[in-house]
Amino acid sequence: MDIVNALTRLCETPAVSGFERQGATVAAELLSSCCDSVEIDAFGNIVGMRRCGKENAKTVLLDAHLDQIGFVVTEVLDGGFLRFAESGGVDPRMLLGCEVTVLADEPLYGVIACMPPHLMKAGEQDKAVQIHEMLIDTGLIEAKTRVKTGTPVVFAERVFQLSKGSVTGKCLDDRAGIIAIAQAMEKLGGEELSVDVAVLISVQEETTSLGAGIGAYRIRPDFAIAVDVGHAKTPDAPSDKTFEYGGGVMVGMGPNLDTRLTRALIKTAKAEGIAYQQEVMEGHTGTNAWAMQIAAYGTAQGLLSIPLRYMHTPIESICLSDLDSVSDLLYHFLRNFDGEVRL
Template sequence: MNIDLLKRLCEMPGVPGHEHRVRDLIAAEAQDLFDTIETDVMGNLICTRKGQGDDPERIMLACHMDEIGFLVSHISDKGFLNVSPVGGFDPRNLFSRRVLVCTSKGDYKGVMMAEGKPVHISAPEDRKKVPEPTEFFVDLGLGAETKNKIRIGDFVVMDEPFLELGSERIVSKAIDNRIACWLGLEAVRKLLKDGHSHRCELTVAFTVQEEVGLRGAKTVAFAKRPHIGIGVDTTLACDTPGVPEKDKTTELGKGVGLHMKDGSFISDMALVEEFETVAEAGSIPVQRTILAGGGMDGASLQQAASGARAIGIVVGTRYIHTVGEMIDKRDAIAARDLLAAFLASH
């Protein structure tokens, strides 16, 4: 498993509307894997391998590049930054975080804190209150000089290192959805390394602004009009204390997820069964998944223009939308192998 690539992808900052650094990293990695590489007006990176024949089947993988984060919305005279979230946060996970404020002229480390009194002078009722994400602020330690360094619209990400835990687990911020970016590259790399060809026209779209409404996937799917759309993403692994068994969604180490349904779309059942057949032939572990809410780029691929057959291929992830997102290497490898085997059959 190419851990170095995944580490570089996860640690690269890029929130909705500011995915350019991630896009540049992926474009460099993709040079030898695709026939054409282009960036559309929204910032989607569209990588295509030509198909065989005059009118080949069009298959698209959508792998979103953005991570949840914030945009600077106000700078006080004392240098405190107010922020506007881009993506869904549980504010219980935002207390006392180290962050990186990213600008066109350089990045600045800082801390994110909640408004209000610290523990030594707060009342018990104060400590029971959970602030909204907009009630957090960032302190860079620069005081009034902050206004000369930071501009409204600069973006903020969590600043935590990529870790390997034990022999099989990986923890990082932005695994949602840099693991899919890794899969979009590594599945094609495996396909070629194994000496397989494909008949289809294959497009891997590294999309923008998924976390704020599947926006990039909508435009790229409308432009390319795939016959088969594969949304590649994370999903919940709630195989942890405090979650009922029926709500676990996936279990780490039990294989790649075949995403049946979420709040945005329902997968094509024939595609689900085809993926299961491919997985069985290759002894690739899979698990069917249903997510009660949420959405993913597969929905945009399914609904663009006259529509497409669509499915989600997902990697179960504990603690999603936190700095402690955790996956199992075996599940990521299973997802890579399944995508490569499916593409080889088309």
């Protein structure tokens, strides 16, 4: 798999939370060569299955979410301006001046309007502008004939390489997780397994995690591993809540996560020489692991994360070696897993 090209294609296919159908088609195509079957369910989740062919085999579910943060048009004004609301957790501090794509029947370019400082009243420069006060300028006088209320909007930034080993762009949260799973499944292509492997590319994580809950309820796995992103270190970030960029896969540990499965993942990383970092998570992990753990009769849950800089911005950045460490850990764990975890 050409990781950069696959990641670029996936990230540049829009899938705002609640509007994922276009992205689902690309994700399903990505899984088609490494799963026995792939389908898009009624809710919009992509479900792939790789069966081992053994009687009473247990099932391991791998999940990454497809949706991205974005916006929805709430009103079309005269002069080509749009009012909008957020879909997912968007920080208004970084929006003014951003470039966006309005996903009308024919996509439109737009910019989030920013009042010049010359026109501000005294003290206004120090006040944060709330999203409901912002406007998208399409530059189109006839915008009312082109854009409808409810149209999704995404950041316009493209994916590019900062350096040979680093990639930056929109929605690496969690398209990087999808690529890590797809790469692991591709590596497993010729391997004889002792467990069935289900892949869930879930929708609506950024708003509700309903996709993961519904998908896990349907599949009813014995074990589930969520693959998402975590916070990578930067000079301005708190050191106790961030992890090394290029330091390897982050293995979550906490009450949302099964101790035996977590230990098995760490044991595999040590045995295979895979770089890893332990992330203690004292409660809600903020990922699909929370919803999947209690689906149906409950599941033994694990969590692997890719260190990522600038989460929920158009310039999210990852180190490709960290993505590789996640896919390597999944590959080696599943290749050797007999369906039992032990203390």
